Amino acid sequence: MKRDSYNEQRERGNFSFPVEYHYVTNHHPRYNMPYHWHIQYEIIRVLEGKIVISIDENEYTASAGDIIFITDGCVHGGKAFLENTIYECMVFDKKLFETNVGDKNILQKFFEHHLIINSYFNNEYTDIHRTIWTIFDALKAKPNGYEFIVLGCLFNFFGLVLKHNLYTKSFTNFISSNQKNIHKLKKAFHLIETSYSQPLTLEDLANTSGLSPKYFCRFFQSMTNKTPI
Incomplete structure (x- = not known):
């Protein structure tokens, strides 16, 4: 990667x-x-x-x-x-x-x-x-x-x-929810950045974000307009 x-x-x-x-x-x-x-x-x-x-x-x-x-x-x-x-x-x-x-x-x-x-x-x-x-x-x-x-x-x-x-x-509930999503995405980015030279699976990325692999794909694409791969 x-x-x-x-x-x-x-x-x-x-x-x-x-x-x-x-x-x-x-x-x-x-x-x-x-x-x-x-x-x-x-x-x-x-x-x-x-x-x-x-x-x-x-x-x-x-x-x-x-x-x-x-x-x-x-x-x-x-x-x-x-x-x-x-x-x-x-x-x-x-x-x-x-x-x-x-x-x-x-x-x-x-x-x-x-x-x-x-x-x-x-x-x-x-x-x-x-x-x-x-x-x-x-x-x-x-x-x-x-x-x-x-x-x-x-x-x-x-x-x-x-x-x-x-x-x-800012509305507290909206900002809180949005920040949680961004925090999950940043965790996935951090794993990619620190482990790019090693084999990474969809499960690895999903786990670091606290999501299931199936939901993580939809979540990642909705946030970035790209697939995790």
Whole structure:
């Protein structure tokens, strides 16, 4: 079984500016994004073509000009829908916001998942579109002071999310059930990652998730749109 880095634990950017940027074409090793998760947030903007992004149990089809926001801890993956698809990713750590600017209590509502930011923004969200475009253009060109531009725009993004109510409030029962499913999936990913060089059976994967082999197949496919094999 081929190994994929399901839990990406590497440091993003550097200590003072924990932001990582990727420009992805069909020559990029992760053009078709394998399923993985990380403790950082991720924003994707599609420049050309179309990509299908799965986030936990939801699927979004993003075309040129669309933006995808991925909350920390979500299992996600993507597949380019058209051959000429080009997209960019930025991954940032919440440590970036360890500052005295603004109301930290409001940001904590996002970071502690009391408020869940919407995942999909098309061209109709002009304010969001303008802010995210400025971020990616700064990350790509890296002019003097680009770090301040990125940080300022991220604060602006959170402000626009609050201003326009572009979030949902978490419901304890739903979040609890969803987190249990994600936890089961992460256990299976962990077993694949740590034991990829050894023979793995469907029973092994099902057992680590606490499910029967028959139900595990349906569960895994419903979560990832792929079979365990």
